Amino acid sequence: MRKDGSFEMDLASMTITGLRSMLDKREISAPELADAYLERIAAVDDKLESFITVTAENAKKAADSAQEMINKGEASPLCGIPLAIKDNICTDGIKTTCASRMLENFVPPYNATVMEKLEAEGAVMLGKASMDEFAMGGSTQTSAFKKTKNPYDLGCVPGGSSGGSAAAVSASLCAAALGSDTGGSIRQPASFCGVTGLKPTYGRVSRYGLVAFASSLDQIGPIARSAEDCALILNAIAGFDPHDGTSSRNAVPDFTAGVGMGVKGIKIALPKEFYAEGIDDDVRKAVLDAADAYKAMGAELVDCSMPSLRYAVAAYYLISSAEASSNLSRYDGIKFGHRSEEGESFNDLISHSRSEGFGDEVKRRILLGNYALSSGYYDAYYGKAMALKQKIREEYEEIFSRCDVILTPTAPTAAYGINENISDPAKMYQADICTVTVNIASLPAISTPCGYTAKGMPIGMSVIGRKWDEVSVIRTADAFERDFTRQPAKI
């Protein structure tokens, strides 16, 4: 690092590709790079609160090993690249809290498959990023530990649930990060924090070691400074995993294959419901301007419709909460989770333990999910939600029979003030309208910045692709990023 400290500014604009070149040309060593980020975390994260756990010692060791790989000329693309990992991805011997009192002291005895893959690549984990409790929320304000702020305005939320990961990338506390996306939890915080976030096709990345929220929707993915960086990370973490029966055996392409190819001849669909009432004017304008930019680049814009969108949020909350109510049942204070000091009987003990260990939002979803699955209500709620899932899939299929990718806003608004929405769950849930259908239909989608509000808050747009066609969404986002000037966060 330079003595005058100007290096920090360099970090802010550094993509993985840029850092790779510096590391390979020995302009910086892996330990120096890790130290630079750790110093920045030490300087900034008190205000930003993006990390729950900083693993400085581990990071230094990992950076040393990475440097050895570089010295031997065996560096893979992520070797020596410092990353933040969302705190619901299990890390062997390192606390994995899911931002919940329930798992405050949970130290997994095993690594998630993605961590094994990143370690094999020589990536350097800087720490565990904050999130909404058990990934339930869109603001990171339901975290029991670090309620992360937005790097563009500390009075605003970073989005969520992967708010810690997105804010850390945005504020240059890491080169890139892993998040998880169940209903928009990678794309929406990426949008709020002015960075790029990719939700891969369901089954593309192993979920083994991702603490489950809604198993049929959860997917791990990257948050980074560019679509190309997202592709590099996806290259490292994608692929079939014998530990995850839902991971795909499909061939894994080089996800950077479409980078730099532009969008000439690509058909981009604009489903009108995504631009209707409920979407802020400046958001709509920014995304439609981006659509015009694509047209100017040679893409063809196609009008289309997704009539089921109005039911999507309800379907999503029924399916995800139903699965969550079951997935979170294991935190009963017997084998896993916080155990209450109170409780005479077994039922008493789990009741107290769960009351004390879970936050309000998690409790709300568990109640909702249990209700939806109860005998007598199943058909009316869970059953209907499953029918809607089928309908939404069919509508996507129809659109993709005519188009290559779909362009939508990532969220109806830019980042809002802390505590602005949190007291009104229904309003919070409705804000997921632009992202949830992608998870319901198992599709890949990427969010990239496409503008800023008058107050200077980032606006994100999403490119949604056919199942298994991450290459096209990355290609489309990359084409826009090349001509778009970002306004960096000022923190």
Add this chain to the structure above:
Amino acid sequence: MSSYIPVIGLEVHAELLTKSKVFCTCSAEFGGSQNSRCCPVCSGMPGTLPVINQTAVEYAVRAGFAMGSDINKFSVFDRKNYFYPDLPKAYQISQLNLPLCINGSVPIEYEEDGVKKTKNIRINRIHLEEDAGKLVHDDLNGVSLADYNRCGVPLIEIVTEPDMSSAAEAKAFVEKVALLLQYAGVCDCRMEQGSIRADVNVSIMKPTDTEYGTRAEMKNLNSIKAIGRAIDFEIYRQGKLLDMGKKVVQETRRFDDNRGETKAMRSKENAHDYRYFPEPDILQVNFTDEQLDAIKASLPEMPDARTERYISSFGLSENDARILVGSKILSDFFDDSVKAYDNPRSVCNFINGELMRRINLGEIALEALPFDAQQFAKLVQMADTEKVSKNDAKDIFREMSEKGGDPEEIARAKGLLITNDTGKALAVIDEVLAANEKAVAQYKSGDAKVFGFIMGQCTKALKGVCTPKAIKEELEKKLASL
């Protein structure tokens, strides 16, 4: 007590004999020190995922074929949610709407009031699920401890239609199911280790009733005897209630083996709502016709077919056939022996006589015989063809049971082998006659009784050389020529 018709249905749980558990690679074997056979997956560690054991699926299908079921080519797993300390995930992966097997049928044979009867018990479904752990209650220290070794051991649940109407039928059904599972090679059916256990549903109705009565369920009965006693008690209890004009309450009851009584455990109002929904971590199971045909073809001949074959092709009595078929190892041993020596009745007699005697005495175990079917068959054949005497065959068999070995070699070493060497026989007979001139003179003078004495002397001297028949022939010739 008025006369009621009992209506009985069973849910039989059988642990599958797979090497590893149903959703992870831990050993599925019984026992092991506490919590030594579990991993992050079967102990439900946050973030872990189940991966289906294909062998367990295949075994469940084998069980289905063994019970004459249809196999669903498209099958789905579901989560059954409930809190209990022996279930670390707080849900059991099971199957609800699309189980692996449906619509089976199991013929049973049983005896009631001294009369032999048969009946078909319909199987509603067979599904695959995971077992839970075990709680160990330490009363001394007032704590309960959890052992997760059994968590994730593959289990099939066999659900019958309410087709049984007595304890005898229910017992015969469980015994038959155990036999079929044994033949299919999917369960060791050791009730004392809990590898097969049953939930029993009992209701009673008057002969004039058109609808079933209210049922009570007894869970986790782990012996044939307990199943019979619980049913008998429950029929008696419900009958008394109805006689008194009271109602039977739908509930789960616990059978107290010591008192021979059932006790109320949980009423219908307090019954669990399991909130079943499709297990999102496991993809649906799909079979092609070819796969199912291959599994079906890999099954051995089933007990009823074997019994029929033993009676019609081999001419065995029904009783003998059933004894042989009652154990697959025994029946296989019998078939192998008959292949080596094609005299089924003789082989069967030796098995049901000498072999079973040694087994019942505890001298040898069927699972670990020190000799093979070919050696056994050879011995039976040697006795039949008088290569050894019937009595000597028993001695030879005793030695085979102790040390193993080839019967012919044992017979030779012990000098029991009958060669019918006429030259030697004549020489020995000459010697015997020379040594017993007095007796020979008596015989010649018309005292026929003395023949027995001379014959005895010859037999003794010719032991292991000639059969008594050959000796007699030679001796008679010799005496006549004198």
